[in-house]
Amino acid sequence: IAGITQAPTSQILAAGRRMTLRCTQDMRHNAMYWYRQDLGLGLRLIHYSNTAGTTGKGEVPDGYSVSRANTDDFPLTLASAVPSQTSVYFCASSAGVLAGVLYSSPYNEQFFGPGTRLTVL
Amino acid sequence: ILNVEQSPQSLHVQEGDSTNFTCSFPSSNFYALHWYRWETAKSPEALFVMTLNGDEKKKGRISATLNTKEGYSYLYIKGSQPEDSATYLCALGNAGKSTFGDGTTLTVKP
Numbered sequence: 001i002a003g004i005t006q007a008p009t010s011q012i013l014a015a016g017r018r019m020t021l022r023c024t025q026d027m028r029h030n031a032m033y034w035y036r037q038d039l040g041l042g043l044r045l046i047h048y049s050n051t052a053g054t055t056g057k058g059e060v061p062d063g064y065s066v067s068r069a070n071t072d073d074f075p076l077t078l079a080s081a082v083p084s085q086t087s088v089y090f091c092a093s094s095a096g097v098l099a100g101v102l103y104s105s106p107y108n109e110q111f112f113g114p115g116t117r118l119t120v121l
Numbered sequence: 122i123l124n125v126e127q128s129p130q131s132l133h134v135q136e137g138d139s140t141n142f143t144c145s146f147p148s149s150n151f152y153a154l155h156w157y158r159w160e161t162a163k164s165p166e167a168l169f170v171m172t173l174n175g176d177e178k179k180k181g182r183i184s185a186t187l188n189t190k191e192g193y194s195y196l197y198i199k200g201s202q203p204e205d206s207a208t209y210l211c212a213l214g215n216a217g218k219s220t221f222g223d224g225t226t227l228t229v230k231p
Contacts, residue, residue, distance in 0.1 A: 033218065040130075042210065042223035043165075058218065090164065106152035106214030109167035 003027065006091050006113040013081050013120050021076040021116050023091030030096040032074040033058075033110065034066060036087040043090065049074055050096060081120040089116045125213050127222035134201050135230050141197040142225040144211030148192035153214035156185055156196055159224065160207045168196075170214070201229040 004025040045058030049068040157165040169178040174189040
């Protein structure tokens with residue numbers, strides 16, 4: 001693996017089903033993010049994690065959950081998918097800094113995965 | 122939630138034209154401003170990170186300036202080429218997360 005990968009590439013899902021989008025990075029970045037991209041709305045942050053074991057809510061967290069058991073993986077789960085969750089989902093990571101606690105540096109660029117196109121019918 | 126605005130939303134230019142677009146952001150508690158280039162069917166890729174008032178960064182025909190006191194950054198493309206067609210995103214860096222603008226979509230016609 002080189003960089004950041006996402007799986008699946010695309011998925012069609014029936015409403016009400018549970019779905020987990022996978023994201024893995026091999027850059028040892030401490031910070032990871034999930035965004036959704038909808039036409040005309042750019043990237044909206046769903047959840048983020050500054051370091052393994054911690055997560056935080058972004059702009060649009062409702063209907064999604066995340067976990068960060070280790071540095072490399074940051075799965076996004078839709079517990080019961082709804083059509084409004086039809087979108088393209090991007091995972092990203094960035095290197096952080098240690099200043100008392102490890103946090104995501106505002107100065108470091110984010111590296112994005114290739115995206116997952118999810119359609120909920 | 123910080124408000125990051127980009128204008129125009131879209132732009133169509135002819136090959137060879139020079140163009141620019143704007144990213145506006147709150148000027149208080151500023152850390153960093155990032156520009157990303159996002160080609161269709163690909164992922165966003167970083168162009169510049171800017172941190173100091175008056176910063177100017179350049180990469181080939183693309184350059185950017187930063188004014189943290191008034192809260193804006195300009196991205197300039199000199200002599201646009203069809204391969205410059207993409208969505209250009211700016212993002213305000215903050216501890217823990219960044220806030221992205223909605224982007225300016227540039228189409229360069231040959």
